Amino acid sequence: MKRLFLVEPLVALYAFANFLIYPLVQQYVYRRIWLQVTNTTYPISDNTSSCLPNSNSSNEVQRQASLFSLYTEISSTVPSLVVTLILVAYSDQGGRKIPIIIPLIGTMIYTLAYLTVSYFELNIYLLIGSSILSALCGGWGTFLGGCFAYIADLCKDDHQKTLRMAGVDMMIGLLSGVAAISSGYFLRAAGFNWPFLTSSFILFFNILYAIFILEETVKKTPNDAIISDGVPQCSAIKQMICGVCQMPIGTSHRWKAVLALLIISFTSFSFAYVGGLSTVILYELKQPLCWTEILIGYGSALSLTVFLTSFVGVSVFTYCGVPQLLIVLLGILSVISGMVMAAFAKTTLLMFTRIPMLLAIMPFSVLRAMMSKIVPKSEQALFAFLSFMESLTNNVSTGVFNSVYAATVAWFPGFVFLLSAGLCVIP
Template sequence: MKGLYLVEPVVALYAFSSFLIYPLVQQYVYRTLWQQLTNTTFPISDNTSRCAANSSSNQSSYHKEVQRQASLFSLYTELLSTIPSLVVTLMLVAYSDRGGRKITIILPLIGTLIYTLAFLTVSYFELNIYLLIGASFLSSLFGGLGTLLGGCFAYVVDLCKDEHQKTLRMAGLDMMIGLLSGVAAISTGYFLRAAGFNWPFATSALCQCLILLYAIFILEETVKKAPTDAVVIDGSPQRTALKQMIYGVYQMFAGVSCRCKTVLLLLMLIFTSFSFAYWGGISLVTLYELNEPLCWSEILIGYGSALSTAVFLTSFLGVSLFTYCGMPPLLIVLIGILSVVSGMVLLAFTKTTLLMFIVRVPLLLSIMPFPVLRSMMSKIIPKSEQGALFACLSFLESLTSNVSNAVFSSVYAATVSWFPGFCFLLAAGLCVIPVLVLGVVGLVGVDVIKEDKKAETDISGEEDPVEDQNDNSPLVC
């Protein structure tokens, strides 16, 4: 059977299976800690809020302690799983330039399946929830979401020759995440209320098995050429492959001019600083909704998560519209950052259910900076080193998201008793960093990206290299 060059089904089904259980993870930990700390069953109500029925001072103190313990549990999980996932991401995605993109897709799927099955086991047999930290560490040895997305973005770059198509298809992958995760988030609350925790975990595991079969047997490989430098050294050809993994990022920077290196580093700084602020703030939304005075039920959390994932669709539409209108990429990135700032500031002072839904409107364009920055950086790097680029980006994004989750969880545990919304103000304040660096990139000159596209074609041999010798390009140092 002939394979397909469509990586979108992998991203779509992975998003559905992940977001089917992602809202449940914090709720399961929250409910378990509640039972352990209070020796009572978790209060479940059909009302929009549980706070009205549990407004005593004892219940309020219980909420604060459970909030603190839940945020610390998240902190421990992130700390233990971060380093293995980062190392695997950097090595696998960099090696995919020679060894193929599918390995960066298949291994993270296996790791996610292991984690989901571990969660199902802990939930079904009512085991100690701290076993989930060990399961998270084990799954991180196979890579994580950053590994999968890094491989998928590099896969898309292999297929796209037009820069406009590349930007839109990268944004399309983000949109797939939003659409399917939104559907999963809506169904999660009803699924939990009707069948408990076990069936959602089992359904997610089944979906992940289907994705794994598709990736192994149907998805075609885009990197067809075998490594030309696979020289046997002391009877072990694996050493050359390991060397390519370690020095992939170095080769990526060595292939561009000094001015391009400067712009590339600045764009990476924007990417990582914005990722730190955005994912750190967003990671605490579910805990904030479980806390007083909102005390949302699982149904409301499902609707809130679905509305939050709508930003992927609206951001894709925003990128498409702004790109079609000829808006400069840096301006699109700025609009996305300002969207996050406004949403986080409003979120910090939200105390009612209605406002909690309305406050998500300013966040509708918050994902736009990610595909635009990826596309801008991919234009600078030669096509032969795209895997190294996305390995570096996935490494940085995973590092910043995991570290930001740990930092924001610890800050939330320390501030939840006096101002739960402080972390959202912190996220908004940290967005000042990418805005300032964005101005520096504007001063350096974004024409580097356009001009280095010509340098890339010279490197790939698609144009006469003699022509480049007569070109007075400002890229030459």
């Protein structure tokens, strides 16, 4: 059977499976903790909102739910970071499909663990163990690092590379938005078990596509020639270190400084943006919003449509000849304004009308493309390093922001959004 050089279907299915359960994970943990703390069934209503007034019990549920997210991130951070850097860097020799397939397996294990705990009503802290096991297979950063390196192998033109990477971000947003909207109705109609099972099936078929249909772009193996393009090839164990160390080779001091600044901008922006979004669902469950699972699904979809609008923004600005750094700046300002609006949102309408945030994803794809131009001969090392830094900042920021949210939820829940907006000053 003829194989395909199309990684986009993998990204689409993975995004759908991931974000079908993403809004449900925090809600499941929140409801289980609600039951433990209050000894009452979680209030479910067909109205647009349903929750109890602010009280010590509701604040305690919020605090414990945010701390659960903190414990999950802390326990899975180190194995995820190590695996991400090793797999994506090793893909230059072992093949790009390695950092693509292994995270798919890990995510399926994670989803099946939630299905098992939900179906048999086991202790929710067993889910922390499943997060560690999933992290040993990499994660979202590992998967995207492998996909972007795969695309970089196929695209020789810088303009094509920028647009195709932005297209991947757009596809993530489009499918994730559809999945997020579906999650609320799915939960209302069938409970937690069926969405977890559906996500597991999608991931299983995604693994089959990656193994049997996706064509490999790297044909050489670790036993190939010792020297390629005049650069000594490292052993599999040392590939990670060699690839990162060789990134600046052949560039001037000025371009090394530019590369360092771009990496700092990328990681600091990722820290602020992901950290701010990590507590949104808890914020929406609390007074005065008190959103139901339906509204949370729509809210998650709205947050994810920024992938689509950011792709349109990158395409239009690139076509009009707008400088890339200006595109990045516009995206950062978009996040700042959106986070400030969220911090003071007291009504459903205001929470839904965060229009300024629609260009928030532009900096990620543009900065990736800019950095890949500086080190064209070491793209796999670059994407391994970026995946490592992105996983590091995402995991750390989620833990930090959930910790801050647990400490401030009683007096000002929106403080974390103002913190996110303030940290955007760094990039």
